[in-house]
Amino acid sequence: xxxxxxxxxxxxxxxxxxxxxxxxxxxxxxxxxxxxxxxxxxxxxxxxxxxxxxxxxxxxxxxxxxxxxxxxxxxxxxxxxxxxxxxxxxxxxxxxxxxxxxxxxxxxxxxxxxxxxxxxxxxxxxxxxxxxxxxxxxxxxxxxxxxx
Amino acid sequence: xxxxxxxxxxxxxxxxxxxxxxxxxxxxxxxxxxxxxxxxxxxxxxxxxxxxxxxxxxxxxxxxxxxxxxxxxxxxxxxxxxxxxxxxxxxxxxxxxxxxxxxxxxxxxxxxxxxxxxxxxxxxxxxxxxxxxxxxxxx
Numbered sequence: 001x002x003x004x005x006x007x008x009x010x011x012x013x014x015x016x017x018x019x020x021x022x023x024x025x026x027x028x029x030x031x032x033x034x035x036x037x038x039x040x041x042x043x044x045x046x047x048x049x050x051x052x053x054x055x056x057x058x059x060x061x062x063x064x065x066x067x068x069x070x071x072x073x074x075x076x077x078x079x080x081x082x083x084x085x086x087x088x089x090x091x092x093x094x095x096x097x098x099x100x101x102x103x104x105x106x107x108x109x110x111x112x113x114x115x116x117x118x119x120x121x122x123x124x125x126x127x128x129x130x131x132x133x134x135x136x137x138x139x140x141x142x143x144x145x146x147x148x
Numbered sequence: 149x150x151x152x153x154x155x156x157x158x159x160x161x162x163x164x165x166x167x168x169x170x171x172x173x174x175x176x177x178x179x180x181x182x183x184x185x186x187x188x189x190x191x192x193x194x195x196x197x198x199x200x201x202x203x204x205x206x207x208x209x210x211x212x213x214x215x216x217x218x219x220x221x222x223x224x225x226x227x228x229x230x231x232x233x234x235x236x237x238x239x240x241x242x243x244x245x246x247x248x249x250x251x252x253x254x255x256x257x258x259x260x261x262x263x264x265x266x267x268x269x270x271x272x273x274x275x276x277x278x279x280x281x282x283x284x285x286x287x
Binding site for chain 2: 059076077078079080082084087088089090091092093094095141143
C-alpha cells in the first residue's frame with residue numbers, strides 16, 4: 001500500500017501523463033502528412049508536383065462546347081525547347097478567332113504543354129459559368145498559368 | 149550601327165561582349181548573346197536574344213525568343229516566348245504568347261498576349277515593381 005501510494009502521488013501521475021502526451025505527439029507527427037509545395041494551390045493557377053524541370057517544345061489549345069465535345073484545337077511551337085523548372089511561373093496565352101459564319105459557343109478550354117516527343121506533359125483546364133459566345137470574326141484569348 | 153549582323157556567319161550566332169557598347173539598330177538572324185550594353189533597337193524575325201547577367205539593354209526588342217538574365221529597359225515583343233530569370237531587371241511592357249518568370253526577377257510593366265491573336269483583351273497587369281520573391285509560392 002505504501003508502494004502503491006508512492007507511485008500514485010500527483011507528481012508521479014503528472015509525469016506519466018507528460019510521457020504519454022509526448023508519445024502521442026510523436027506518433028501524430030509521424031502520421032500527419034507534411035504540407036508540400038505540391039499541395040499548395042492558388043486560385044487561377046496550377047501547381048505542379050514535379051521537382052524536376054520539364055522540357056517544353058510546344059503547346060496547344062483545346063476548346064469544348066457545353067456538351068464537352070471538342071470543337072476546335074490548335075498547336076503552337078514555343079520557338080524551340082525550353083525548360084520549366086522549380087521556382088518558376090509559366091503563363092501561356094492562346095488565341096482563337098472565329099473564322100466560321102456561325103457563332104461559336106465555348107464552355108470550357110484546356111491548354112496543354114507538350115514535350116519534345118509531342119506528348120502532353122502538363123494540362124491546364126478552365127471552364128466558364130455561362131458559355132462564351134464568340135460571333136463570327138471575333139477573337140478571344142485563353143490564358144493558362146503554372147507554377148512549379 | 150545599322151545592319152549589325154552576327155559575327156559568326158556559319159552558325160548565325162552573334163555576341164556583344166562585356167565592355168562593348170553598341171548604339172543604334174541591331175539586326176540579327178539566329179541568335180545574339182549580349183554581355184555588354186546596347187542602346188537603340190534590337191530586331192530579329194525569329195531569332196533568340198539572350199541578355200546575360202552583365203548585359204544592359206536600353207532598347208526596344210522585337211524578336212522571336214527573348215531570354216533575360218540581365219538588365220532591360222524598353223518594350224519587348226517576342227513572337228514565340230520570353231524567359232525572365234531571377235537575376236533579371238526588366239522595365240517595360242512585354243508582348244508574348246509564352247512567358248516564363250523565375251522567382252526573384254524584377255519586372256515592371258504590362259504583359260499582353262502576342263500579336264498573333266487579333267485582339268489583346270486579356271492582360272496581366274503588374275502594378276509598379278512586382279518582385280516575385282523567393283518567399284512566395286513554393287518554398
